[in-house]
Amino acid sequence: MNIQMPRINRIPFFFKNQNLLIQWGIIFFLIITLITLIGPFIVPNDPLTANMSERLAPPSSTYPLGTDHMGRCIFSRLIVGAQSTLGITALVVATVAIIGIPIGLVIGYIGGRLDTVFMRVADGILALPEFILAIAIAGFLGPSLTNLMISIVFVKWIAYTRVVRSIVITERNKDYVQAAKVGGSSSWKIIRRHMFPQIVSPVLVLATLDIGKVILTISSLSYLGLGAQPPAPEWGAMLNDGRPYFQSAPELMIYPGLAIFFVVLAFNLMGEGLRDKWDVKSR
Amino acid sequence: MLHVNSISKTYHSKAALSDISLTVQPGESIGVIGESGSGKSTLGKIILGLEKPEQGDVHFRGSNLHTLKGQALKASRRHLQIVFQDPAGSLNPKLLVWKSVVEPLENFPDVIPSFLKEVRHDRKKMAEVLFQKVGLSSELLERYPHQLSGGQKQRIAVARGISLEPDLLVCDEPTSSLDVSVQAQVLNLLKKLQRDLNLSLLFISHDIAAVQFMCERIVVLKEGLAVDSFLTEDLFSESRHPYTRLLVEMSMEQEYK
Amino acid sequence: MIENNTPATCENNLLVVENLSVIIRNSREKLIRNLHFSISQGEIFGLVGESGSGKSLTATVILGMISKSLEVTSGSVKLGQSEITSLSERELRNIRGKEIAYLSQNYQSFFTPFIKVGQQFIEIIRCHTDISRKEAKKVAIHWLNKVHLPAERVFNSFPDELSGGQLQRASIASAIMFQPRLIIADEPTTALDVLTGERILDLLSELKEELNCSILLISHDLKHIINRTQTVGVMYGGQIVEIGKTSAVLSNPIHPYTNLLLQSRLRLNKHIQHELPTMLGEPGSMAEEGCPFSKRCPSVMKSCSNIVPMSSLGSHHSAACHLMNAEREERYVTR
Numbered sequence: 001m002n003i004q005m006p007r008i009n010r011i012p013f014f015f016k017n018q019n020l021l022i023q024w025g026i027i028f029f030l031i032i033t034l035i036t037l038i039g040p041f042i043v044p045n046d047p048l049t050a051n052m053s054e055r056l057a058p059p060s061s062t063y064p065l066g067t068d069h070m071g072r073c074i075f076s077r078l079i080v081g082a083q084s085t086l087g088i089t090a091l092v093v094a095t096v097a098i099i100g101i102p103i104g105l106v107i108g109y110i111g112g113r114l115d116t117v118f119m120r121v122a123d124g125i126l127a128l129p130e131f132i133l134a135i136a137i138a139g140f141l142g143p144s145l146t147n148l149m150i151s152i153v154f155v156k157w158i159a160y161t162r163v164v165r166s167i168v169i170t171e172r173n174k175d176y177v178q179a180a181k182v183g184g185s186s187s188w189k190i191i192r193r194h195m196f197p198q199i200v201s202p203v204l205v206l207a208t209l210d211i212g213k214v215i216l217t218i219s220s221l222s223y224l225g226l227g228a229q230p231p232a233p234e235w236g237a238m239l240n241d242g243r244p245y246f247q248s249a250p251e252l253m254i255y256p257g258l259a260i261f262f263v264v265l266a267f268n269l270m271g272e273g274l275r276d277k278w279d280v281k282s283r
Numbered sequence: 284m285l286h287v288n289s290i291s292k293t294y295h296s297k298a299a300l301s302d303i304s305l306t307v308q309p310g311e312s313i314g315v316i317g318e319s320g321s322g323k324s325t326l327g328k329i330i331l332g333l334e335k336p337e338q339g340d341v342h343f344r345g346s347n348l349h350t351l352k353g354q355a356l357k358a359s360r361r362h363l364q365i366v367f368q369d370p371a372g373s374l375n376p377k378l379l380v381w382k383s384v385v386e387p388l389e390n391f392p393d394v395i396p397s398f399l400k401e402v403r404h405d406r407k408k409m410a411e412v413l414f415q416k417v418g419l420s421s422e423l424l425e426r427y428p429h430q431l432s433g434g435q436k437q438r439i440a441v442a443r444g445i446s447l448e449p450d451l452l453v454c455d456e457p458t459s460s461l462d463v464s465v466q467a468q469v470l471n472l473l474k475k476l477q478r479d480l481n482l483s484l485l486f487i488s489h490d491i492a493a494v495q496f497m498c499e500r501i502v503v504l505k506e507g508l509a510v511d512s513f514l515t516e517d518l519f520s521e522s523r524h525p526y527t528r529l530l531v532e533m534s535m536e537q538e539y540k
Numbered sequence: 541m542i543e544n545n546t547p548a549t550c551e552n553n554l555l556v557v558e559n560l561s562v563i564i565r566n567s568r569e570k571l572i573r574n575l576h577f578s579i580s581q582g583e584i585f586g587l588v589g590e591s592g593s594g595k596s597l598t599a600t601v602i603l604g605m606i607s608k609s610l611e612v613t614s615g616s617v618k619l620g621q622s623e624i625t626s627l628s629e630r631e632l633r634n635i636r637g638k639e640i641a642y643l644s645q646n647y648q649s650f651f652t653p654f655i656k657v658g659q660q661f662i663e664i665i666r667c668h669t670d671i672s673r674k675e676a677k678k679v680a681i682h683w684l685n686k687v688h689l690p691a692e693r694v695f696n697s698f699p700d701e702l703s704g705g706q707l708q709r710a711s712i713a714s715a716i717m718f719q720p721r722l723i724i725a726d727e728p729t730t731a732l733d734v735l736t737g738e739r740i741l742d743l744l745s746e747l748k749e750e751l752n753c754s755i756l757l758i759s760h761d762l763k764h765i766i767n768r769t770q771t772v773g774v775m776y777g778g779q780i781v782e783i784g785k786t787s788a789v790l791s792n793p794i795h796p797y798t799n800l801l802l803q804s805r806l807r808l809n810k811h812i813q814h815e816l817p818t819m820l821g822e823p824g825s826m827a828e829e830g831c832p833f834s835k836r837c838p839s840v841m842k843s844c845s846n847i848v849p850m851s852s853l854g855s856h857h858s859a860a861c862h863l864m865n866a867e868r869e870e871r872y873v874t875r
Contacts, residue, residue: 175373182331182365183387184357197377318733432822462590462823467804467816492806533738534808536766
């Protein structure tokens with residue numbers, strides 16, 4: 001009886017009707033990507049043009065979702081804002097992965113004192129609440145999108161390092177690594193060839209789940225005025241702008257709020273779906 | 284060729300090995316028998332240079348294995364290979380098996396084993412020749428480990444073990460997780476390769492019958508001590524250590540014919 | 541030739557498995573085909589075969605613990621008078637543990653790690669009988685003594701404080717407490733050292749005499765089967781291909797699979813072999829029709845793709861192979 005388990009990562013999973021979560025996640029993801037990429041070319045109005053005579057206008061054929069307190073087209077601002085919100089998020093997650101993964105691979109594989117030192121530093125950073133630290137850094141460097149990104153990256157890389165490190169620590173004692181060592185492979189080659197493939201899927205899952213979190217962090221910090229500076233459209237900043245008008249014109253906050261909600265949902269669905277598929281333990 | 288001089292090693296303040304000495308001549312096959320906890324796997328790892336002994340030293344081809352570093356260590360590793368017990372764990376699950384097989388050859392571009400002379404430039408062809416040598420069809424080259432049976436995986440591990448034409452192959456319980464019929468195939472293969480390539484073999488096992496089949500000389504380990512050491516033909520001799528005699532008695536079958 | 545005469549209704553038969561077939565529900569793949577054997581009172585019955593031959597699954601069916609994804613399509617399993625395949629879960633629970641005991645290879649996971657062994661014994665005892673904790677302790681100590689353990693010490697130990705052999709002994713004690721009529725030992729020594737394993741088997745034989753029960757010993761280790769069993773069934777591809785008195789099967793193996801299995805095994809011998817005879821092919825590769833071994837069989841012939849009935853050879857030995865009927869010359873037609 002040769003029961004062979006199908007390997008998920010060999011099958012292009014989104015072509016198989018296997019997991020509804022992932023499917024919905026991917027559909028949302030494709031829509032969002034499409035909007036982000038072609039959005040700025042199809043918006044009905046310039047997102048930055050203020051028109052004080054038409055402030056807080058209701059939805060109309062010119063302004064599909066109405067206008068904000070400065071008379072700017074909410075719809076256009078949302079679409080264009082997607083680019084900065086999502087672009088920054090992607091950049092942050094990518095940077096974090098690029099910093100976190102190699103560190104995790106190296107300290108996990110080499111271990112010993114190097115590992116201890118790095119992990120103590122990481123513990124030190126994590127001892128401070130993530131959000132407060134980001135606020136402190138953004139406050140120290142001055143409010144701007146770049147500084148916001150730096151502050152998030154500063155805290156986030158640790159999570160990736162930890163995940164990668166713990167996988168490497170369990171894998172590095174397995175026979176196939178010993179065999180590679182006996183076969184004369186250098187540490188560098190073992191890390192590249194034997195360790196790296198083991199971490200790809202867990203890190204992808206972590207990253208998908210993290211995208212949602214990073215969007216929320218960026219939006220929250222922008223909401224606090226530490227991120228995107230007016231008049232640049234960014235979802236968090238839009239929320240912040242709408243705050244004084246919450247009672248008279250709640251749609252100013254509802255639309256960007258919904259946008260954030262759907263994007264975070266899409267990435268979480270995708271992330272959880274991927275995790276269920278790849279992580280045998282959580283089944 | 285290999286001299287193990289009274290090595291000792293402790294784990295968690297318990298002696299795993301105490302005062303073990305061993306010599307392996309070129310082309311010789313030596314069996315190490317012991318139950319779990321006898322320290323036989325630790326001995327294998329020390330001989331491979333994967334672990335360091337606390338006392339004593341291991342001389343391989345004239346140099347002290349555990350003081351070697353960098354290129355010198357790598358150079359002596361080329362002559363020292365291993366086949367592990369668990370064929371599933373000894374192959375990277377995410378790597379095509381032929382890539383696992385030729386990995387040692389990539390690391391030593393200057394080494395040209397006699398059986399790979401014509402194809403040394405082509406990794407895929409080398410893998411093919413090695414697969415042939417261990418009796419596997421080349422259809423299996425492009426598979427992942429989970430697509431193969433235990434016996435096939437173990438053959439692949441053997442192919443990797445001999446790929447550099449080493450002087451000494453350490454086999455740590457190479458057949459104990461395999462079915463009876465497959466066990467016979469793998470043991471025959473190892474024996475044939477040992478003869479053809481004039482390998483020295485250090486065969487670690489709990490199964491006396493397997494060791495008797497494979498080896499010319501046998502060392503019996505018990506709780507980290509070498510209690511007995513003898514030529515295989517003297518296995519049934521009266522002068523054997525009581526522990527060896529007990530192991531033999533337990534491994535005998537009733538006669539029916 | 542007399543066909544299909546394995547006596548299945550004999551008086552002293554404790555367990556009778558008749559015509560049992562099991563398939564995977566989804567793929568309709570046959571895992572066990574027309575299994576037919578019986579275990580008589582007081583014997584050790586050995587079931588031998590490679591991984592995937594269906595020997596452990598057979599044990600699961602006898603215990604009535606078959607997984608939901610599998611389905612018994614035909615046949616019956618009778619223990620004494622009760623028909624196991626038709627019992628309800630509640631009735632089964634009563635039989636398991638009391639009538640049939642099960643020993644597995646994973647003695648490590650038999651006991652819950654963070655509860656003392658004694659407490660776990662008391663719990664098991666009070667599950668099945670209505671006695672006080674004090675009485676239950678007495679019973680537990682009694683049985684721990686029976687398996688030659690330092691009873692008091694083991695009773696007050698956590699599972700991880702015991703060695704592998706001790707744990708396997710303790711699990712035997714808990715298995716035999718209700719004096720079952722059948723002990724199913726599924727690879728009971730695989731995870732143990734050679735010496736410890738032999739002592740466990742000694743203990744089982746001793747207990748068998750004392751309790752007058754039968755043992756179904758499932759093993760891939762031919763040495764244990766040869767040394768310990770009175771009757772042996774050789775399984776391949778979910779089918780028993782040869783069955784009979786162990787001495788008869790060993791001295792005159794009929795089925796090529798039995799023959800090759802016996803030849804390819806390692807045995808300690810004064811005369812050292814230079815090469816072991818081997819079987820072709822991979823374990824588990826089996827023919828869809830006819831004899832499951834025909835894909836690997838060195839003496840395969842045309843008729844092997846037809847269903848092979850069990851034919852008997854003397855009163856205590858039968859095999860499912862066309863060779864029994866074929867002329868001797870035809871025996872060596874290789875493919």
